Amino acid sequence: MKFSIRSGSPEQQRSACVIVGVFEKRRLSMAGQHLDEASGGLLTEMLRRGDMDGKPGQTLLLHAVPDVAAERVLLMGCGHERELVDSRFRTVVRKAATTLNETGAVEAVSYLAELPVKGRSQHWKLRQEVESAAQALYRFEQFKSKPETTYRPLRRMTLMVTDRQALAAGRRALAEGVAIAAGKELAQDLGNTPPNVCTPAWLARQAAALAKGQASITHKVLKEKDMEKMGMGALLSVARGSRQPAKFIILEYKGAKKGDRPVVLVGKGVTFDSGGISIKPSAAMDEMKYDMCGAASVLGVFRALGELRLPLNVVGLIPATENLPDGDASKPGDIVTSLSGQTIEILNTDAEGRLILCDALTYAERYRPEVIIDIATLTGACIIALGHQASAVLGNHSPLVHDLIRAGNESGDRAWELPLWEEYQEQLKSNFADMANIGGRPAGTITAACFLSRFTEKQHWAHLDIAGTAWQSGEKKNATGRPVALLTQYLLDRAAQ
Secondary structure, eight states: OEEEEEEOOGGGOOSSOEEEEEETTTEEOHHHHHHHHHTTSHHHHHHHTTSOOOOTTOEEEEESOTTOSSSEEEEEEOOOGGGOOHHHHHHHHHHHHHHHHTTTOSEEEEOGGGSOOTTOOHHHHHHHHHHHHHHHTOOOOTTOSSOOOOSSOOOEEEEEESSGGGHHHHHHHHHHHHHHHHHHHHHHHHHHSOTTTSOHHHHHHHHHHHHTTOTTEEEEEEOHHHHHHHTOHHHHHHHTTOSSOOEEEEEEEEOSOTTSOOEEEEEOEEEEEOOTTSOOOSTTGGGGGGGGHHHHHHHHHHHHHHHHOOSSEEEEEEEEEEEOOOTTSOOTTOEEEOTTSOEEEOSOTTOOHHHHHHHHHHHHGGGOOSEEEEEEOOOHHHHHHHTTTOEEEEESOHHHHHHHHHHHHHHTOOEEEOOOOGGGGGGGOOSSSSEESOOOSTTHHHHHHHHHHTTOTTSOEEEEEOTTTSEEOGGGOEEOOTTHHHHHHHHHHHHHO
């Protein structure tokens, strides 16, 4: 969907539909009041008759409102004004987009950014309108022989600001929203692609396609023989059970001076995770195609960077492999040597994400990074701890952790810190190697991060566990595109500094 921005009176907008808000109880927003005055009080009369109360989620579509240039007026229930918080605003926008998509209005003019969201600027509201509307209309139907079609779907939305002086700032917000929405869509598409298509080699081709035509983005791919030569024994141990060769994908975005130290993003790219010899239960195993959503988020961020052109240097590292059982697959009890030289006793082959990440984190050191952030659907324990609302963030550098939490709060793609205390390291002791790859059931998310911390001791590093936020299960199972918005906001914040 295409977005634009302008200013003007709602009654004068020649459009298929004008969207305005209604608060509980039956109180029109400012734009709604203008439409009401132009129509001789028609909107007030409709509300007085009980057609709508203004409760959250309510909609009322009016046709041919007198003395209003638009063909339709969509009234959106917003609840009590004092209770209009971030999540409700996004819900209102998503509901407006889906409602219009079913009405035959191919374009619309929205005055929802005028709504008073607690503690939020117009810039925030405009950006969230774009992201929320795009998210609401996202569909993944590439593999259906007969995709569901919508007659005259919503294709364009114009966001309105109060006066012309706000247009310049509004365009910046719009550009950010469009870039993040595009990045999230790419991450969703990658996460939703079936694992017989989305192999490590296919993922590498998507990275190449992303870099093509972008002067600021370069890419290269290391093959298994390259990884063997370097000594990436932990990563390669995971790939042993698969006929699909592992790939190590490297993306570089160069928006700052050559000598400026980069932000390094490391995304877990297990394109299908059966658990290996420690095989998973069959129920919902199909969802393990989502185990590359960390990689997908890195590619999504680079898609956004290509549009935003931020004055930063950013490196994306994606270790990509399948984790399958085979006669040559790693076994519980195997000991492997990582790129760092540290040895690891594999007690559970289903704790494979940390094995591929640890070699990537060691590789990241060669860039002399300012910070390293890894992103991974790493532990089911994270879902038990935080549900599906927040990603877990852990790290060895408090300012970086706090910056990520702040970026999550700003973007609506939230994260919450878990402790990374030295006492948890005790659970990773091994009788036969430098460490074990699991620390038992207690504090599973924390001990997984403790494992990774042993490969980042000289770096400012943070770990995002997105096991609970990267996808939604059940009837509506779908990749969410998280945490593209959080990471892009973090980079926007760094660029602003």
